[in-house]
Amino acid sequence: MREFVTVPAGDRIAGRKLLGSGGQGEVWLGQAGGRDVAVKVYHQHTATTAQRACIERVIDKGPPASCFLWPLTLVEDRAAGTYGYVMELRAQRFRSLEDFMARRIVPTFRALMTAAWQLADGFLRLHSLGLCYRDISFANVFFDPVDGDVRICDNDNVDVTGTTSGGILGTPRFMAPEVVRREALPSAETDRFSLAVLLFHMLMGGHPLDGEREARIRCLDIPALEKLYGFEPLYIFDPRDASNRPRKGVHDNPLAFHPLYPLAVREHFERSFTEGLHYPTKRVRESEWRKLFARVVDGIVPCACGAENFYDPDTYTSQGADACWACKRALSLPPRMRVDDHVIVLSRDAKLRGHHLGSSDDAAPVADISQHPTNPGQLGLRNLTATAWTLTRPDGTVVDVPPGRSAAIASGNKINFGTVTGEIRE
Amino acid sequence: MPKLPGGPLATRPLHFFFIADCSSSMTGDKIQSLNQAIRESIPHMREVARGNPNAEVLVRSVAFANGAQWHHSQATNVEQFEWTDLSAGGMTAMGRALTLVADVLKTPPMPERALPPVLVLVTDGAPTDDFDSGLRTLMAEPWGKKAVRLAIAIGEDAQLDVLQRFIGHPELQPLQASNADQLVKYIRWASTAVLQAASAPASQTQASPQGVNVPLPPPPPTSPGGAGDVW
């Protein structure tokens, strides 16, 4: 068991159980005054003064958003002669990206898109604080496969943009090519590349540059790896050069997932890993990713067979309804609501969030779908906010929708949310 | 025998539970057949245990009717285990029986390195209490999830879907005993063939979320019963 002492307060925290251990340090389950917390403590050989200063800076800045498991207080382990920090315990519901890649969890597309949105949003907030990542990997990203909530951990590799990093640590799979080539320092622009790589892992279950060329590297060949990720990177789905396509039997995840996503998603990834490889300013910005994922989530249409399909209002035509990608039967489109330039398919899992109503702030839902208590076929939009909405029927009558109550989803109904108004169409 | 480094060796405990329906409908020849079937199995269980010295087979039993009680409450090595007859009368508190078992499958008292426990549920009717709640409590325990769960239905009135949920394994069905012979056969299978399989230290990867960790032998085939013995 370990004993930690907070700095400067001097409070004791008992380290009860080792939760995980990695190259930088260990994570312990700690007890602080009756509360369970997580304590990351560095190994003696990684507990440098520079890293300690970095942690102190990070603690001072505070978390950019609630999805970051942020260092809260510095602690010392005097017996072991090392230091670390306290953070919130990550709840059991959060699973690693690795679990997804290994298909130990099978989230819905909705959960994946929601998680992708939160990841992009998290990066945006991090950058707006003047911070960036020196070293991120998919082992740092966790999400709830049920609702898509994200947790980003190991934020002790965050530092002020432009800080000289200690050099590249090992295989630079998540770092921008110009950083691998030592031509640039970590910055928001290089982070955008890392974000794109993370998102690719999240949606495609693999690495965007790991294809035929990667499959040929059989052992630790550092120059070959630097070539693959830095000097001659090539997207596995590059439209003009097929020499790095995923190899069947080795890179099966991207082969399976890539065709399932809407064109817009595939186009964003293509831009990230063609022009984005060589021109940092051409990389997809966090706000663009957010807009993309919000749009894609809004357009999810469930099929009776259980598969989730994607509906794009720009390409959908009313004659020749789309077919489900899984069972091939015709999809029936539920009613949609238009709010500003958002079009949200009102299926049973649909949610309206802050960004639909104009406040870019929150991921928290402001409305979800409820079922009429006596008429199961009738769905409604439930008010999850603290203020009342007003419902205007096609005949002009107006009715209040107080918090907790639901407005019937019927064609022509308009709902005034306060800041904006949405209209329902079948 | 060299002086071994470290502390005392231990064989691995294998907890075996008979969970028996003692409701009124079991009165008479059904409960007597069950008692008889279990008594007859014990010498064979001992033989299996002797052939697997690295597993320590510990037996207990639960009786459920209006409520659920431990019939044999102390986990007893099968070598010393003596069966006391069950008597019938009352309802079918199956859910409560599972809650009782769940309680002793917590760690502690279950040791870290036990073999997967074996639970044999025998019933002739439908549960009269909150079965789902009891099952949830059992499955909330890691050892409950890992246990080999078998069900034997006596007669035609048992609810097979309830029993299938208890078993929780798509490839294993409740065994339906329509006469005393079949009951004996199934009890024998559960307490010997399954015991044999559960005694083997055979690690495996998770086959499916509900996968049973023990590779089970096939149950005995059903054969037409003796005349006048059908329930």
Add this chain to the structure above:
Amino acid sequence: MSGDLDRSNEAARPAPLPTLAKACVRGAKHVRDNRPGQDAIASAAADDLVALAVADGHGTSARADVGASLAVQVAIEHLLRFGREVRDVAELRRVQAYASHPLRLHLVRDWIDRVRQHANDDAIDLQIYGSTLLFALATPSYLLLGQLGDGDILLARAGGDLVRPIAADPANFAEETSSLCQPEAWTKLQVRVQPAPRAETLLLLSTDGYGKSYASDAVFEQIAPDYLEMMRADQPADVERQLPEILDAVSAGGSGDDIAFGILYWAAPKEGEAPCASS
């Protein structure tokens, strides 16, 4: 806390290499049933590297013995290559990063390739060859440990200090284990790099048949001080001679399972040598 300057001085002095003793026995149950063992062990000492690997093929897999055997062979090859490529590294974080990728990935992919070759079938169900894998690589500057699936890695020092450097995987419970045959198994292979030991240290690597022969982890860990004493007092070859009998007795009186067991021992620096780094 020492400053960064102290660290670089220390790193300049190479640590001594460990001695090794190992054994692999068929479990008492397999002996009774006249069935082959499914555990495997392999080691190699080349130049200034020592590598050790143990593996436990799944009892329910038909070719588990082959799976385990391929696992330890592949592990030793990749470890030696890694040890030769990744040297004189000032920052152990780099070693850790390379161990995380691509070592884990290439090791597991290589195992899969060899299984497919053995089966002469690219679409073979890997579960048939399923196995766990534990390994250690000792170099003059670092110690690399890896674990996929159940089994135990213990690191002990004189004075009773004992740690399990790799955190328990919650997937390993009640006969269930993570395995090389699972999808993206490399993500479950935990690797841990730490400075090479400079004080008297004992590393024990074992498949789960050993640990399961004791009532609890705490009782099992009592083997450490005894093995430390044995390696201190005897020549490694003498210890190795005694191991099969010990392991047979453990299996017979305990789990009945196969046991693959290896020891790496770093002796205390002799008189006149520079004193050890603080414990």
